[in-house]
Amino acid sequence: AQVARLRLASELMRRAAAAAPDGSPERRSLEDESSSLSQRTRQAEQDNATIYQDPVPSAGALPRLEPKLFVKPIRPEDGLSSAQAAYADAFPALLPAATAAAVTQFHGEVHAKLHDLSTRTTSDAEKAQKALAELELPQALEACEADKRLPARLVRAIAKAQATGGVGVLEELLSACTALEKEAVGAATMANEVLKAEEEKDAALLSDEPRLTRPLLHALKTTQPLVITRSQLDTNRERLETALEVTAKLRSRHESSLREMGGLDAPLEELEARLPHLDGTPLEAEPCVEALRALLDQLEQLKAEAAAKVEAGRIRAPSRAEALAELGAALLCEGGSPPADGSGAAAAAMAPFDEVVSEYDALQRRREALLAAVAEQHALFVVARHAEENYAERQEYLGSLSHGADEMCAIHEGLTEGHRFYKVVLTELRKASEKGAEIADLREAERATLLRRMNEPPPTFTQATAQPAAAHAAPSSYAGGGASLAEARAAWQASHAGAGGASPPPTVPAARPTAT
Numbered sequence: 001a002q003v004a005r006l007r008l009a010s011e012l013m014r015r016a017a018a019a020a021p022d023g024s025p026e027r028r029s030l031e032d033e034s035s036s037l038s039q040r041t042r043q044a045e046q047d048n049a050t051i052y053q054d055p056v057p058s059a060g061a062l063p064r065l066e067p068k069l070f071v072k073p074i075r076p077e078d079g080l081s082s083a084q085a086a087y088a089d090a091f092p093a094l095l096p097a098a099t100a101a102a103v104t105q106f107h108g109e110v111h112a113k114l115h116d117l118s119t120r121t122t123s124d125a126e127k128a129q130k131a132l133a134e135l136e137l138p139q140a141l142e143a144c145e146a147d148k149r150l151p152a153r154l155v156r157a158i159a160k161a162q163a164t165g166g167v168g169v170l171e172e173l174l175s176a177c178t179a180l181e182k183e184a185v186g187a188a189t190m191a192n193e194v195l196k197a198e199e200e201k202d203a204a205l206l207s208d209e210p211r212l213t214r215p216l217l218h219a220l221k222t223t224q225p226l227v228i229t230r231s232q233l234d235t236n237r238e239r240l241e242t243a244l245e246v247t248a249k250l251r252s253r254h255e256s257s258l259r260e261m262g263g264l265d266a267p268l269e270e271l272e273a274r275l276p277h278l279d280g281t282p283l284e285a286e287p288c289v290e291a292l293r294a295l296l297d298q299l300e301q302l303k304a305e306a307a308a309k310v311e312a313g314r315i316r317a318p319s320r321a322e323a324l325a326e327l328g329a330a331l332l333c334e335g336g337s338p339p340a341d342g343s344g345a346a347a348a349a350m351a352p353f354d355e356v357v358s359e360y361d362a363l364q365r366r367r368e369a370l371l372a373a374v375a376e377q378h379a380l381f382v383v384a385r386h387a388e389e390n391y392a393e394r395q396e397y398l399g400s401l402s403h404g405a406d407e408m409c410a411i412h413e414g415l416t417e418g419h420r421f422y423k424v425v426l427t428e429l430r431k432a433s434e435k436g437a438e439i440a441d442l443r444e445a446e447r448a449t450l451l452r453r454m455n456e457p458p459p460t461f462t463q464a465t466a467q468p469a470a471a472h473a474a475p476s477s478y479a480g481g482g483a484s485l486a487e488a489r490a491a492w493q494a495s496h497a498g499a500g501g502a503s504p505p506p507t508v509p510a511a512r513p514t515a516t
Contacts, residue, residue, distance in 0.1 A: 001057065001062060002044055003041070003044045003045055003048050003054075003056045004056050004057050004058065004059055004061075004062055005062060006037065006040055006041040006044050007041055007056075007059070008059040008062070009037055009041075010034065010037040010038050010041045013030065013033055013034040013037050014034050014038075016030050016034075017030035017031045017033075017034045021213075021215030021216075021218075021219075022213070022215065023213065023215065023216055024215050024216070024219050025219055026219075069333065072329075072333060095324065095328045095332070096332075097224045099328055099331050099332060100228075100324065100328065101228060102327075102331060102346065103320075103323050103324050103327050103328050103331065104228065104231070104232070104320070106323060106327055106346050106349065106350065107318070107320050107323045108232075108235050109350070110317050110318070110323075110350065110353055111317060112235075113353050113354075113357065114310070114313050114314055114317055114353065114356075115239065115242070117310055117313065117356065117357055117360060118310050118314075119242070119246075120360070120364075121306050121307065121309075121310050121360070122414070124306070124364055124367065125303055125306070128299060128303070128367055128371060129406065131371055131374075132296070132299075132371075132374070133403075135374065135375070135378045136395065136399065137292065137296060137374070137378065138151075138153065138292075138293075138296050138402065139395050139398040139399035139402050140381070140395055141289060141292055141293055141296070141381075142154060142395075142398045142402075149272055149275075150268070150271060150272050150275065150398075150401070151398070153300075154398065154401060154402055154405070155268065157402060157405040157406065157409070158264055158268065158271065158401065158405050159268075160405070160409055161261075161264055161404070161405040161406075161408040161409050162264060162265075164408060164409060164412040165412075166261075166264070166265055166408075167258065167261050167262050167265070167408075169412070170254060170261070170408065170411055170412060170415065173412070173415035173416065173419060174250075174251060174254065174415060176419055177247055177415055177418050177419050177422060180419065180422035180423065180426060181244060181247065181422060183422075183426055184240055184422055184425055184426045184429060185240070185244075187426055187429035187430050187432075187433055188233070188236070188237050188240055188429050190433050191233050191429055191430075191432040191433035191436055192233060192237070194433060194436035194437055194440060195226070195229065195230050195233060195432075195436045197440065198226060198436070198439065198440050198443055199230075201443075201444075201447070202217055202447075205217070205447060205451075209451065209454070211454055212450070212451075212454065216450065217450075220443065220446045220447075220450070221442070221446065222439050222442050222443040222446060225435070225439055226439050226443065229432055229435050229436055229439065232428070232432060233429070233432045233436075236425050236428050236429055236432070239421075239425060240425055240429075243418060243421055243422065243425070246414065246418065247414075247415075247418050250411050250414045250415055250418070253407060253410075253411055254407075254411050257403065257404060257407040257408075257411075260400050260401075260403050260404030260407065261404045261407060261408045262404075263400065263401065263404055264401070264404050264405060264408065271401065274397065275394065275397060275398075276393045276394040276397060287380075288377045288378075288380035288381045289381065291373075291377045292374065292377045292378065292381060295370055295373055295374045295377065296374070298370055299367065299370050299371070299374075302363055302366060302367050302370065305363055306360060306363050306364075306367075309356055309359055309360050309363070310356075310360070312356065313352075313353055313356040316352055316353070316356075317353070326349075327345060327346065327349055330344075330345030330349075331344075331345055331346065333345075
């Protein structure tokens with residue numbers, strides 16, 4: 001079985017090396033591993049042929065190897081020392097690039113899903129409100145009351161609207177959002193220009209240098225950070241575009257409802273004193289009136305439930321650091337990336353947010369059924385309604401207060417969320433710009449190094465052997481000054497003429513053989 005497994009491993013490694021880009025570090029590493037595996041395979045085959053002589057099964061007949069878990073990465077607990085906390089913060093940086101990219105994709109999908117759900121929630125609520133407004137509800141029912149007090153529902157709506165701070169606070173929020181919009185757009189443009197410049201430099205280099213291939217350029221260390229930064233920037237730019245559209249709609253709603261919202265600045269007693277009198281109406285006793293009120297209450301409760309679902313999803317959504325620590329550890333146990341069949345830790349982590357979307361879909365179906373029932377009861381209400389004195393004037397006044405209160409709350413909520421979003425996305429865009437500038441500096445140096453290595457001529461034989469030969473030259477006392485060995489010997493003999501028993505003339509030590 002060992003020989004069969006080595007043959008299979010050697011074949012798979014050979015295929016992997018052949019599939020790697022030419023000249024890339026990955027291909028060289030795989031070729032080294034393939035050579036080592038081939039040598040081990042040949043040795044095992046020889047041992048089996050001469051010693052063991054066991055039959056070698058085919059690769060398909062081998063039993064499946066069960067994976068064994070040797071270590072399990074875990075996230076450090078809270079309450080750590082400063083040194084341990086530094087290690088915990090360093091954990092995401094230790095993740096493989098593919099794992100970190102999978103976590104980043106998961107984090108983006110979660111927040112995109114919640115953003116879409118929030119947009120749907122707002123849009124569906126506005127459609128329901130518009131459908132009720134076309135039926136003149138709920139002010140048509142409230143105008144049926146014969147007393148000189150505002151309806152309880154309207155009192156609550158006015159109190160909630162006044163608690164936001166009024167028109168002045170809305171204008172301050174609009175100004176703050178506008179300022180943040182400009183900063184965010186500027187930061188997005190700057191970051192995009194930085195990354196775009198690097199991409200153009202890469203393209204120009206590939207065009208100007210025929211010997212340079214795309215795999216060699218992609219093998220630079222800054223390629224992966226550049227790709228991730230570009231992906232994050234594009235995601236934040238898309239989110240920013242959506243936010244700009246939402247803020248523009250809120251600004252338009254603010255302008256069109258400014259008069260009605262401004263009328264809520266007066267105290268509640270003054271608002272009730274302005275309510276037109278009503279001598280009475282027989283509609284109060286009609287069954288459709290009570291049915292409509294019950295349906296409107298259910299719609300209001302459903303609106304609150306939908307908002308609570310979205311908020312619960314936001315609370316459960318992890319930050320990018322939390323996702324890197326938790327999902328990154330789980331993906332490492334699965335092999336570093338999500339399984340191809342859509343199962344595993346990433347799918348399990350996404351399941352709660354898919355459940356939130358499903359629960360909201362069920363709420364929306366209930367809302368549509370309630371609106372259909374409202375339309376049926378309103379048709380009965382129109383038949384039963386009688387033209388009473390001051391009825392239309394009273395209905396118009398209540399409708400103005402109701403619309404102003406609803407718009408003030410909705411616009412305040414939207415602008416508050418938009419202000420919070422702009423601050424977050426502005427921070428992310430500034431980080432992308434800083435990261436892009438850092439990558440640009442490093443990548444410029446990497447490109448220069450790559451070109452220098454490509455342009456260096458290969459060493460010649462003379463250059464390779466000149467230095468060792470010079471190292472073994474004769475001492476300067478014999479070879480320097482241009483004097484030959486014969487001249488030096490003659491000079492010595494002349495200076496020692498007649499001195500018997502003198503030492504022999506100096507000789508040049510034999511040179512050591514040099515390596516060639």
